[in-house]
Amino acid sequence: MEKAAVGKVSQIRMRKEKPKKKARDWHSITFQALFLLPALAFLIIFMYYPIVETFRTSLYQTTGFGPARFIGLQNYARLFANEEFRTGFVNVLAWAFWSVVIQIPLAFYIAFTLVVYKTKITGFLRAVYYLASVMPSAITAMLGRFIFAPTFGVISSLATRLNWKWLGSIDFLGNPDIAFWSLFAMATWAYTGFSIVYFMANIEQIPMEIRESAQLDGANLWQYARYIAIPMVSYPIRIIAIISTVGSLKLFDLPWLITGGGPVYATTTLAIILYKQGFVNWQYGRAAAVGVIIFLLSLIFTVAQFSFQRKSGELD
Amino acid sequence: MTDYTVSEIYIRKLRIARRRTLAIKIINVIILIILALAVILPILLPWFFVFKTRLEFSYSPWSLPTQIRWNNFQEAWVAIKIGQGLLNTLWVCMGAIAGTVPAAAMAGYIFARYQSKVTEVLFYAVLVGYFIPVHMVLIPLYQFTSRIGIVDTLPGLFLPMAAFGIPFWTIIYRSFFRGLPGELAEAARIDGAGHTGTFFRIMLPLANPATILAVLLVFIGAWSDYLLSLILINDPKLFTMQLRIAQFLNQYGTDHMPRYAAAAVIASAPTLLLYIFGHRWIIRGTLAGALKG
Structure with a gap:
């Protein structure tokens, strides 16, 4: 994980310091055990045990109370036969696709221009862009409804004021074709800040000499971005792509709080289905199956991340 | 003679290029500011409405509030x-x-x-x-x-x-x-x-x-x-x-x-x-x- 050179140096040092020690230092072992205990206890109780339980529960028909019936993979089969689930599955993949295609170029553009045109207000603008990322999702949802609500929402009342009937007649949250995009706009508002800050930090690390020599060679900004900056930060771009994709798989707060997954199933997501199956219909087995599916999908994307990492390591 | 004209053309080109870079910079900075406004407006806009009564809001949501009400x-x-x-x-x-x-x-x-x-x-x-x-x-x-x-x-x-x-x-x-x-x-x-x-x-x-x-x-x-x-x-x-x-x-x-x-x-x-x-x-x-x- 760590790429810091410092880590490597101290590693070498530590190896030198550690001569082959006497048989066994029980004092040290007790110390290590005691220090690892809290973290491992937390993880075992609240993470590893529930993970095992999720896999097990997903094979049973159970409401959490009374006897559970083993039904094998039927929960999964029923999910894929369910229209709501299929819509949610497609929504989540579409969401992942569009967040990579729209949010990443936007974030890169903002980060790149902020770094290239470094002015006095660069730091201020960076703080402004990041502000939305700090807002808790419940507040983002509140602001989303504030903007997109019919009749009294900001856009609708602005349309009335300007007498733009075409704009006023759009039902941003109630129209199944548009609700997805209203939510996506809110998510772009909320999640782009992190990518901007992350890209900025990486673009700033490109050595000044490279930029200067590019300028001397007569490269304009577009060429500099296209042939130097983007290739040099390709690894961070991939990381952000993975973070957005995995984030899309887990999407819950915004659609749940703004549209509740509706109208009909237009904005439903895997996590919303999990919540509804588990805590509205009390179908624990099926909810656990959704959890397993979310996990497997994010595993696939995470493994993709590591294979990317290895490839970029080879190029270096 | 030829040398002179070549360098003059070069300087002129450079000047145009510089002017173009400046224009691009201004456009980009404007876009950056607009995007920053897009980030900050949803948080600031509620302040426009909070001091109005319901009636006042439905008639003129975008005017300045006539009076500061806290209710x-x-x-x-x-x-x-x-x-x-x-x-x-x-x-x-x-x-x-x-x-x-x-x-x-x-x-x-x-x-x-x-x-x-x-x-x-x-x-x-x-x-x-x-x-x-x-x-x-x-x-x-x-x-x-x-x-x-x-x-x-x-x-x-x-x-x-x-x-x-x-x-x-x-x-x-x-x-x-x-x-x-x-x-x-x-x-x-x-x-x-x-x-x-x-x-x-x-x-x-x-x-x-x-x-x-x-x-x-x-x-x-x-x-x-x-x-x-x-x-x-x-x-x-x-x-x-x-x-x-x-x-x-x-x-x-x-x-x-x-x-x-x-x-x-x-x-x-x-x-x-x-x-x-x-x-x-x-x-x-x-x-x-x-x-x-």
Whole structure:
């Protein structure tokens, strides 16, 4: 994980310091055990045990109370036969696709221009862009409804004021074709800040000499971005792509709080289905199956991340 | 002669190019400012509406308020009941910090300084936890916390929250402790400090930067959480701020827009204040986490 050179140096040092020690230092072992205990206890109780339980529960028909019936993979089969689930599955993949295609170029553009045109207000603008990322999702949802609500929402009342009937007649949250995009706009508002800050930090690390020599060679900004900056930060771009994709798989707060997954199933997501199956219909087995599916999908994307990492390591 | 004209053409070209660069710069800066406005306007716009009555709003939402009225705030404050929620949220934040940071610091220290086959395997076990989405374990987590009777208590919320923060911060602490010079620990040991003394008196104070980041970011994580709170807290008395906001969203529509706007102002105020005073640290912390992790 760590790429810091410092880590490597101290590693070498530590190896030198550690001569082959006497048989066994029980004092040290007790110390290590005691220090690892809290973290491992937390993880075992609240993470590893529930993970095992999720896999097990997903094979049973159970409401959490009374006897559970083993039904094998039927929960999964029923999910894929369910229209709501299929819509949610497609929504989540579409969401992942569009967040990579729209949010990443936007974030890169903002980060790149902020770094290239470094002015006095660069730091201020960076703080402004990041502000939305700090807002808790419940507040983002509140602001989303504030903007997109019919009749009294900001856009609708602005349309009335300007007498733009075409704009006023759009039902941003109630129209199944548009609700997805209203939510996506809110998510772009909320999640782009992190990518901007992350890209900025990486673009700033490109050595000044490279930029200067590019300028001397007569490269304009577009060429500099296209042939130097983007290739040099390709690894961070991939990381952000993975973070957005995995984030899309887990999407819950915004659609749940703004549209509740509706109208009909237009904005439903895997996590919303999990919540509804588990805590509205009390179908624990099926909810656990959704959890397993979310996990497997994010595993696939995470493994993709590591294979990317290895490839970029080879190029270096 | 020819030399002269060539260089003149070159200079002219350069001048045009320079003018073009300037124009591009201005366009880009304007776009940047517009985008910054797009970020900040949704947070500022509620202020336009909060001082109006419902009637005034429906006739002229965009005019300046004729008079400063506070009753929308009063109504919204009563409806959103954020006071109690703020207190609960602060408890959850403290609990999450107390659960995450010491455990992660200690584990990170062991993984950095006591490398052996066993600790390496355990480190991978912790690393795996970093990739586990909390969504996956919601059902068993709810069942388990009900069984041991901590569902619907604040510890029942912040303990699982801490568990899901520990992997990340253990990784960060590990790389931080690895970066510290090993001679220091060795010197302390020669001076007679035991394992525990070395950690608490020498190494932990040196890790203060990491600790500050951990405290700050765990705080923000707990502060913003919605999903875990939604599932693990049912008693309205224990509702966190985010649950209160969500409850307001479900109970009160946007029909009474001035009141809704007042609620939005109230809801976003604590986070906004936090950000205004701490944004340097928050951004630095996020980056430190992202670049190392």
